[in-house]
Amino acid sequence: MRAMIHEVSRRTLLIGGVLAPWMTFRAAVAKTSPLADFLRLSAKLTGRARLSVETATIYMRGLGLDRKVKYSDRLARRIVADWYSGQTVERGRMICVDYTGALMWDAMGFAWPGGVPGEAGSWALAPTKE
Amino acid sequence: MDLQADILVIGSGVAGALVACGAARKGAKVIIMEAGPEVDRAASVQQYQGAFPKTPESAYAQSAFAPHPETDKPYGFYAQKGPHPFGSTYLRQVGGTTWHWLGSAIRLVPDDFRMRSLFGLAVDWPISYADLEPWYCRAEQELGVAGDNADDLGSPRSAPYPFPPIAQSYLDLAWRDALQASDYKVRPTPQARLSKPSGDRPSCHGSASCIPICPIQAKYDATIHVARARSLGARLLTDTCANFVECGQDGCVEAVKFKRSDGSTGRVVARVVVIAANGVETPRLLLASAAEAFPAGVANRSDQLGRNLMDHPIQLSWALARRQVWPYRGPGATSGIENFRDLQDRAENSALRFEIGNDGWSWPKGAPESTARELAMSGLRGKTLDAALRDQTSRHIRVAALTEQLPLASNRVTLDSTQVEKTGLPRPAIFYQLDPYIERALANARRRHEDLFARVGVEAFWHKDAAQAAGHIMGTARMGDDPATSVVDRNLRAHGHSNLFLVGASVFPTGGTANPTLTIAALALRAADAALSALKA
Numbered sequence A: 001m002r003a004m005i006h007e008v009s010r011r012t013l014l015i016g017g018v019l020a021p022w023m024t025f026r027a028a029v030a031k032t033s034p035l036a037d038f039l040r041l042s043a044k045l046t047g048r049a050r051l052s053v054e055t056a057t058i059y060m061r062g063l064g065l066d067r068k069v070k071y072s073d074r075l076a077r078r079i080v081a082d083w084y085s086g087q088t089v090e091r092g093r094m095i096c097v098d099y100t101g102a103l104m105w106d107a108m109g110f111a112w113p114g115g116v117p118g119e120a121g122s123w124a125l126a127p128t129k130e
Numbered sequence B: 001m002d003l004q005a006d007i008l009v010i011g012s013g014v015a016g017a018l019v020a021c022g023a024a025r026k027g028a029k030v031i032i033m034e035a036g037p038e039v040d041r042a043a044s045v046q047q048y049q050g051a052f053p054k055t056p057e058s059a060y061a062q063s064a065f066a067p068h069p070e071t072d073k074p075y076g077f078y079a080q081k082g083p084h085p086f087g088s089t090y091l092r093q094v095g096g097t098t099w100h101w102l103g104s105a106i107r108l109v110p111d112d113f114r115m116r117s118l119f120g121l122a123v124d125w126p127i128s129y130a131d132l133e134p135w136y137c138r139a140e141q142e143l144g145v146a147g148d149n150a151d152d153l154g155s156p157r158s159a160p161y162p163f164p165p166i167a168q169s170y171l172d173l174a175w176r177d178a179l180q181a182s183d184y185k186v187r188p189t190p191q192a193r194l195s196k197p198s199g200d201r202p203s204c205h206g207s208a209s210c211i212p213i214c215p216i217q218a219k220y221d222a223t224i225h226v227a228r229a230r231s232l233g234a235r236l237l238t239d240t241c242a243n244f245v246e247c248g249q250d251g252c253v254e255a256v257k258f259k260r261s262d263g264s265t266g267r268v269v270a271r272v273v274v275i276a277a278n279g280v281e282t283p284r285l286l287l288a289s290a291a292e293a294f295p296a297g298v299a300n301r302s303d304q305l306g307r308n309l310m311d312h313p314i315q316l317s318w319a320l321a322r323r324q325v326w327p328y329r330g331p332g333a334t335s336g337i338e339n340f341r342d343l344q345d346r347a348e349n350s351a352l353r354f355e356i357g358n359d360g361w362s363w364p365k366g367a368p369e370s371t372a373r374e375l376a377m378s379g380l381r382g383k384t385l386d387a388a389l390r391d392q393t394s395r396h397i398r399v400a401a402l403t404e405q406l407p408l409a410s411n412r413v414t415l416d417s418t419q420v421e422k423t424g425l426p427r428p429a430i431f432y433q434l435d436p437y438i439e440r441a442l443a444n445a446r447r448r449h450e451d452l453f454a455r456v457g458v459e460a461f462w463h464k465d466a467a468q469a470a471g472h473i474m475g476t477a478r479m480g481d482d483p484a485t486s487v488v489d490r491n492l493r494a495h496g497h498s499n500l501f502l503v504g505a506s507v508f509p510t511g512g513t514a515n516p517t518l519t520i521a522a523l524a525l526r527a528a529d530a531a532l533s534a535l536k537a
Helices: A010-016 A020-029 A034-046 A053-062 A073-085 A103-108 B014-025 B041-049 B115-119 B129-143 B170-178 B223-231 B281-287 B369-377 B382-393 B436-456 B517-536
Strands: A087-090 A093-096 B003-010 B030-033 B186-188 B235-237 B240-247 B253-260 B265-275 B314-321 B333-337 B352-357 B396-403 B412-420 B426-431 B458-463 B500-502
Touching: A034 A053, A034 A073, A053 A073, A053 A087, A073 A087, A073 A103, A073 B369, A073 B382, A103 B369, A103 B382, B003 B014, B003 B517, B014 B030, B014 B129, B014 B223, B014 B517, B030 B223, B030 B240, B030 B265, B129 B517, B170 B186, B170 B333, B170 B352, B170 B436, B223 B235, B240 B265, B240 B281, B265 B281, B265 B517, B281 B412, B281 B426, B314 B436, B352 B436, B369 B382, B396 B436, B436 B458, B500 B517
Parallel strands: B003 B030, B003 B265, B030 B235, B265 B500
Antiparallel strands: A087 A093, B186 B333, B240 B253, B253 B265, B314 B396, B314 B458, B333 B352, B352 B396, B412 B426
16 A cells, blocks of 8 residues: 555645644654554544544545545545445445445434344334434 | 145245245245345445445345345346336345335235225235234234234234234324324334344344344344244255246146256155245246146146236325424334325325325435435534434434335236346336326325424425335236136135245235235235145045
8 A cells, every 4th residue: 555645745735725723733744654644633633532443445446545635525524434434435336345334323322223123122212322 | 856845935025934834834844045145234234334325235146146136236036028127126135125025014905805896906915804804913023023913004813913013203203293183193013023022132222224134133034934844844945946837738737947046956856836926036936947738837727827026016205394203213113194095085195104204204215325425525523413304304304105006917027038136036127107097196195294394394395206116016927816817826826836825915905005024924924724635625
């Protein structure tokens, strides 16, 4: 996997429009690995500190971050979309990467992944977090 | 070397498993022949969770030997010959399609058996609701159906449900309350999933993955009866596909040829043969068994074999409710609106069964994943994104109207002999079209759905443009008293073949609007008695 986030230029960042938070982040991680960069960027964008390294590797590939890309607001949105949905687009096709670990479940707070047993009859009630 | 049996059962879905179990219990020497493999439940749950898209088949490995049709590839398995691709699928594995059925265990209503007499449409069944009613009771016992005894769904009962009802979802109750003053009566759906533990099976724990798989087998699947049959001495042959039914000049089945996934071949000689494949595989095998004495295939002197293919074409609609109803929890559906299944205008308008989904927008949109992506791509982040996602997904509702497709002789399964599967069977070819009766039914369902949504209170709603497949493959070996116009008699014995029985939804003369599994089970139990009598004879 080649460096990718490292290749983002200051001009690209300005065009991308993420600006200050990203620039701060970049400065802090400039000497780390691309994967670590991606994980820290993902943490920044999603607000979640604990993210799967294995999943991150697949998202990087799906996002094309194993080759030279320009940072953009759209890329940032894609990163968030992938982490939340547990899916990414790889070679033009949507794939499921981490269904049970998708951040959407935590965000929704009232449902859990299919195939995981819950509490009998709990669906008859409003969730306790309501 | 030939294998010997009293009864050979081809197919191990609900129909075959019940027949095999019943016969083995009576001491018959039973062989169950299944084209596919046994399924590892835990591995299948894992496969489902890792799948995109999450189709009904997504939990199961595709087989090179005996492949199955796939929802997202309608042209992959079937040779589609008609104007509408036939979209209903099935599984070829031990337990059959009960692995990915929803679990709704609904009876037909009495009028469903008399469409010709009452409405001048299609044909009557050769048996009545009253004839089948005791067998419905037995089927409910065998499948462990949970239902509300106090509720009248239009199908009179002579025995209580074996299990108390599954709790209706919070979402169901929101629909029920909103529709209280209307003609739409929201009822708890009888279901073959345990409402309390039984034997070594736990009660339903709301895994929200009935389709394609229940991770804890709270939902009935036919592996339960396959295991019981085996414990009673039945022999199960997996990865073994029947590919030719040999008949004598008198029509009696003398043997069934098979091929295994390792390439080996053989025959089973049985006194009685029960074909319990499904609405595609049953005619496929019999059509492929054409011989000099039976040039159009076995059990096809009427030329009805493969014809009258039916489904319950579905109008799928979804909406964003104004209030939070908390979907994506519990069984896929726990309630329906049943009082449009038996109206008196069926000569003009199809009966409708409205299924209220607990699965939010997962069927029409692939949500909640698609909603998460959409909101993230709109630029939302952090707590704003979390709040929007929770708010939107908690208001996702959907309804599916099952319509009654009438039997058309032109809707049929034939063979595409230019492509032969590794089992030795030609590829099934399907001609399928929707007639004006169904087009009208779908339009009517859309109007009804809009009325429902207005009463429930929604911000927006959407309809699928095309009819969705229900997965209810019916009618290709119809039951009837007249050998000239039907394939099997009222006991499901093939006309002209005294030791051959066909069980499954293929024998339905018409389909009503009930999910067919309970009726398949009731008919199979009834036919098992007839098959055992044939054995004694």
